[in-house]
Amino acid sequence: MIIVMMQGASKEQLAEVKKRIRELGYKPHVIHGETRNVIGAVGDERGKSVLQSLESMPGVENVVPILKPYKLASREVKPEPSVVEIAPGLQVGGDKMVVMAGPCSVESEEQILETAHAVKQSGATVLRGGAFKPRTSPYSFQGMEEEGLKLLALAREATGLPIITEVVNPRDVELVARYADIMQVGARNVQNFALLKMLGQLDKPVLLKRGMATTIQEFLMSAEYILAEGNRRVMLCERGIRTFETATRNTLDISAVPVLKGQTHLPVIIDPSHATGHAHLVPSMSYAAVAAGCDGLIVEVHPHPEKAASDGPQSLRPAEFAAMMKKLAEFAKVAGKSL
Numbered sequence: 277m278i279i280v281m282m283q284g285a286s287k288e289q290l291a292e293v294k295k296r297i298r299e300l301g302y303k304p305h306v307i308h309g310e311t312r313n314v315i316g317a318v319g320d321e322r323g324k325s326v327l328q329s330l331e332s333m334p335g336v337e338n339v340v341p342i343l344k345p346y347k348l349a350s351r352e353v354k355p356e357p358s359v360v361e362i363a364p365g366l367q368v369g370g371d372k373m374v375v376m377a378g379p380c381s382v383e384s385e386e387q388i389l390e391t392a393h394a395v396k397q398s399g400a401t402v403l404r405g406g407a408f409k410p411r412t413s414p415y416s417f418q419g420m421e422e423e424g425l426k427l428l429a430l431a432r433e434a435t436g437l438p439i440i441t442e443v444v445n446p447r448d449v450e451l452v453a454r455y456a457d458i459m460q461v462g463a464r465n466v467q468n469f470a471l472l473k474m475l476g477q478l479d480k481p482v483l484l485k486r487g488m489a490t491t492i493q494e495f496l497m498s499a500e501y502i503l504a505e506g507n508r509r510v511m512l513c514e515r516g517i518r519t520f521e522t523a524t525r526n527t528l529d530i531s532a533v534p535v536l537k538g539q540t541h542l543p544v545i546i547d548p549s550h551a552t553g554h555a556h557l558v559p560s561m562s563y564a565a566v567a568a569g570c571d572g573l574i575v576e577v578h579p580h581p582e583k584a585a586s587d588g589p590q591s592l593r594p595a596e597f598a599a600m601m602k603k604l605a606e607f608a609k610v611a612g613k614s615l
Contacts, residue, residue: 277302277327278353279315282337289335290315296333300326303504307354316342316353318504344539346496348503349510354541360509362458362481363438366401368511369543373613374572375604376402376440376458376545377597380587381409382424390579392431394594398601399615402458403428403437404574408444409586425455432457440483440574449474456480463487463515463550466498476505483511483545483574488518488526492535499542511543512536513574516551525553525590528561533568544569549576549590558592559600566607575600 279293290306290313297304302319317327324341331339344350359369368374377395382388382405392403407424420427428439438457443449444465452459458481465471466487475482482502486495495512502510514533516526528551536544546565548558562573578584578591592600605615 277317278340280337281313283312285335318347346500349496349499349540358541369571373608375400376404376574377577378404379578380576381406381585382427383585388427388431392435396435398598404440429455446471472501476502476507481509485513485515513545515547526551530568533570543571545572546570547574553590563607
């Protein structure tokens, strides 16, 4: 249920409504609007009719059922788009496109510093890099773990770029959170609900990637796990889905951008690198994603892709990334955004 407060309702009235929601066995989530506040009451669907009684409380305008199964992620609760602050002065979801770039895996100090300086010079505002790598084969490179996190922190200190890195295991959440500015959940963990709940208890932005066979509703229900724990700084990432096609690593679902924009207030990021698996396809898919209305991109860049420990074929060289960024600015302008 959504409890819509009257315009000008006092803080005391808001507090009383929240208290009553808890007494009825539900969890209140306040969404502050420009003219009025609304409260999402989340809990057991079977007894939600008791919440209708809140209409008689001072300061309450009306009580409206939420039709979507994902309550807090839905535009029914928050019609206007959310803007997620990822660092002082840097936001995702506004008029400015955010580009996250860097290598799939952190491999050495020289590699991550060279890449960080290169992507910053080309206009990237966030450095990406994997310290923990979930791989299909147990014999593949699994990442440098904490040493990789330390190198990412070193690159942040050298460039000023906030860092995004993946957390793979619930037991590593605290460790990764000590270093990362943005916590990334990979496609394989989209329904790792224990991990999602832990991330929901952090005060850090979370980038949630769509699974390779995850429906839009399942994707948003996973986001709901994070939101329900209290963390509102959630971003969604479309990274390609598995289809019958073998010409690309995955199939980039460009239509997911407007579909998600219509159903949720959360920012939408596109990962053209994992979606295509081929570096030469990344620029065109990036342009298409911006034209479709995404809020940002996360792109793999490596100074020497032929020597990369993982995902070399889909990684742009710094010069290629720079050329893409110049053209991307034109598409962003047409889409009403800037880089």
